Amino acid sequence: MTEILNRTERDILHAAALLRDGKLVAFGTETVYGLGADATNALAVAAVFEAKGRPRFNPLICHYASAEAAFTDVLASPLAERLANTFWPGPLTLVLPRRETCPVALLAGAGLHTLAVRVPAHPVAQRLIAALGRPVAAPSANRSGGVSPTTAAHVLAGLEGRIAAVIESGPCRVGLESTVLDLSGPTPCLLRPGGVNVEALEASIGCQLSVISHQADAPHSPGMMLSHYAPRLPLRINATSLGPHEALLAFGPPLPGARLTFQLSESKNLNEAAAKLFDGLHWLDHTAPPQNLTAIAAMPIPTHAIGRAINDRLTRAAHPL
Ligand code: TXA
Numbered sequence: 630m631t632e633i634l635n636r637t638e639r640d641i642l643h644a645a646a647l648l649r650d651g652k653l654v655a656f657g658t659e660t661v662y663g664l665g666a667d668a669t670n671a672l673a674v675a676a677v678f679e680a681k682g683r684p685r686f687n688p689l690i691c692h693y694a695s696a697e698a699a700f701t702d703v704l705a706s707p708l709a710e711r712l713a714n715t716f717w718p719g720p721l722t723l724v725l726p727r728r729e730t731c732p733v734a735l736l737a738g739a740g741l742h743t744l745a746v747r748v749p750a751h752p753v754a755q756r757l758i759a760a761l762g763r764p765v766a767a768p769s770a771n772r773s774g775g776v777s778p779t780t781a782a783h784v785l786a787g788l789e790g791r792i793a794a795v796i797e798s799g800p801c802r803v804g805l806e807s808t809v810l811d812l813s814g815p816t817p818c819l820l821r822p823g824g825v826n827v828e829a830l831e832a833s834i835g836c837q838l839s840v841i842s843h844q845a846d847a848p849h850s851p852g853m854m855l856s857h858y859a860p861r862l863p864l865r866i867n868a869t870s871l872g873p874h875e876a877l878l879a880f881g882p883p884l885p886g887a888r889l890t891f892q893l894s895e896s897k898n899l900n901e902a903a904a905k906l907f908d909g910l911h912w913l914d915h916t917a918p919p920q921n922l923t924a925i926a927a928m929p930i931p932t933h934a935i936g937r938a939i940n941d942r943l944t945r946a947a948h949p950l
């Protein structure tokens with residue numbers, strides 16, 4: 630049984646006690662729900678991979694209460710400090726070299742010499758990490774390869790019975806995962822577009838970012854695997870017309886002939902579309918089949934600002950396994 634906890638002080642302390650005890654607790658962040666474990670407990674971290682069905686070569690992000698706490702475990706360059714000042718707490722993950730004293734279980738970083746760290750902006754996440762007093766390793770709280778959760782109900786649909794508890798933290802404000810930036814090499818490298826727009830990062834860094842291209846076989850960042858974030862139904866992107874058995878993921882005025890539509894943003898607001906994207910995929914996945922609809926068609930979405938991250942997720946959701 631998975632306990633459903635609330636945002637009360639008492640429940641957060643209980644959740645922290647579960648984590649201290651090596652159990653897994655899902656909690657809200659501003660991006661998506663995370664599946665948390667005490668990052669310093671190798672057995673608890675192993676249980677995260679087990680509960681998600683996640684390949685062990687795919688490292689986890691460690692969540693900290695402050696930049697200061699994060700930078701005691703990883704080596705921060707001046708650029709890392711500047712970005713942390715600008716974007717933390719918030720949806721930016723920095724990949725940096727581990728310090729020798731770093732207490733995070735090696736398994737959390739999949740044995741790499743680097744560690745992905747972030748300071749989340751959600752009050753539930755912040756209070757939970759502070760109550761534990763240790764870093765919290767947390768991937769998105771979904772089965773590996775599936776659609777990330779933006780509500781506690783999504784978490785339970787995928788992980789009920791596999792985790793000790795979920796903290797009902799409300800819907801996630803950003804709705805897409807954090808931007809992952811690798812600062813461990815000679816030049817900053819974008820591993821995953823996400824909640825912090827690339828334009829904002831480049832303005833802050835003062836140069837264009839190099840980007841890791843999708844590579845199914847030799848992923849630089851294993852989360853860059855081509856098929857990912859996938860709903861059960863096949864997904865077709867950039868649709869300009871609709872087949873008879875397709876449900877519609879709309880952005881702006883819907884295509885004609887849709888029998889079932891999930892509207893990402895009537896007014897074509899990209900932030901609204903990002904916040905609703907995963908909810909839309911979850912909803913269409915279980916609402917379409919009973920109506921004899923066997924696929925999802927997604928309308929085109931611009932690629933600027935957070936539209937870049939939306940298109941990244943849709944492209945990978947559309948890629949066959
Ligand atoms: O918004 C988010 O980032 C959410 C919330 C819960 O914080 N977490 C999340 O975690 O999306 P996950 O595990 O689903 O994605 C982590 C990504 C993966 O693409 C992983 O490969 C990459 O970060 N990553 C983690 N550690 C890394 C490292 N040391 N080097 C390169 N990539 C790393």
Ligand code: MG
Pocket residue numbers: 768769777
């Ligand atoms: Mg994930």
